[in-house]
Amino acid sequence: MSSVNRSNRLLALVSLLFTLSGCASAPVRSASGPPALTAQETAVVSQGITDATVRYTGQVTGSATGVLERADYELVADGQVVKTGSAKLGVPFAPGTPADFSFEEKSSYVKGPEDLTRLSAQGGTVLIALRGTLVVRSGEREDTLPFAASRAVRVPRLPVVIVESLDGARYSPEEVQINLRLGVRNPNPFPLRLESLTYQVAVADRPLEEGTTGQADTVDASATGVYPVEVAVTAQSWGPGVKALISKGALPFSVKGEVKGPMFQVPYSLKGDVKLNVSR
Structure with missing residues (x-):
């Protein structure tokens, strides 16, 4: 075999090894998963005989940088939706770092005088809840996270x-x-x-x-x-x-x-x- 052929084969081998080496060292992009709701709680800030102020507190964790934009919610009392709304949040979060957020809603949880009389005679407790979806944006990606948390309070009673x-x-x-x-x-x-x-x-x-x-x-x-x-x-x-x-x-x-x-x-x-x- 001539020296020229040996040189050509050696050059081809070196070129192949270099190409393989380059492919192996290139970064591999892994798709990031959607953010997750990692904690939530509803608390009754104040209560009156006909209305209550409820605070929802939560925590969102994501694998990429993003912003928790808003919460679209329903306030539910005694199994009935009494109010709907949307709360602007604008809470940023970093990859792997939990971001805390909260919002409040005040609304009547009694539909009218007859409902108040019924609850007073019934006694016990009534369940107040906030539920809905959180809208989260990471770059061009938008995710919605469902949420729901409730709190039992004593029913209002007539004087x-x-x-x-x-x-x-x-x-x-x-x-x-x-x-x-x-x-x-x-x-x-x-x-x-x-x-x-x-x-x-x-x-x-x-x-x-x-x-x-x-x-x-x-x-x-x-x-x-x-x-x-x-x-x-x-x-x-x-x-x-x-x-x-x-x-x-x-x-x-x-x-x-x-x-x-x-x-x-x-x-x-x-x-x-x-x-x-x-x-x-």
Whole structure:
């Protein structure tokens, strides 16, 4: 074999090895997977008798740089969708680094007065949830991630009107001052806003006093709001037979009315006897 042929074969072998070596050292691109929702939670920030503020907190992890653009969601209460919306997030994330995000929604979770009455009688808890999809963009790629998280809260309960205290002071054989303190009991673990408390007071079946109190007031959580009412029993207010009435030492009374607030109007009727004390 000639030296020329040997040189040609050697050159071809070197060229082949170089080509193979170049192919082996070229970077291999692997397709990145879609981002994932790696944590989520729903919390009730605040609650009222008809509405609640709910916060959704989550965590997204991706294998490439991207941005969590928005959340398209539904607020669900007691199995019913009560509100839909979209929250702009604009949260960036790096490959392999979890990105935290959150958004809040406030909405009524009671459909109306009848629904509130039903829930109050039902007792127990009601499930509030946020669910929907997260929109994530990585370069030219857009992914949607479904999410859903719920929280159980105590059902709202209607207030109860009670006689907090009652006494009668006898100033003379023909004059008595009744001091009535009406109580609005809030059985809820959150403050209760009132619009008004009306009352009509009668003594021995004769109407003597009526009015409205508690306008735009708030009763603290698991507390009782107290509203004083004064009633004068005299010959002018009750009639000429007041002396005989007072001489019995106790006056039969009744009070009725209603307490009003957001989506509720609760009537009440109370009665009893007022024992009379001698005023000094």
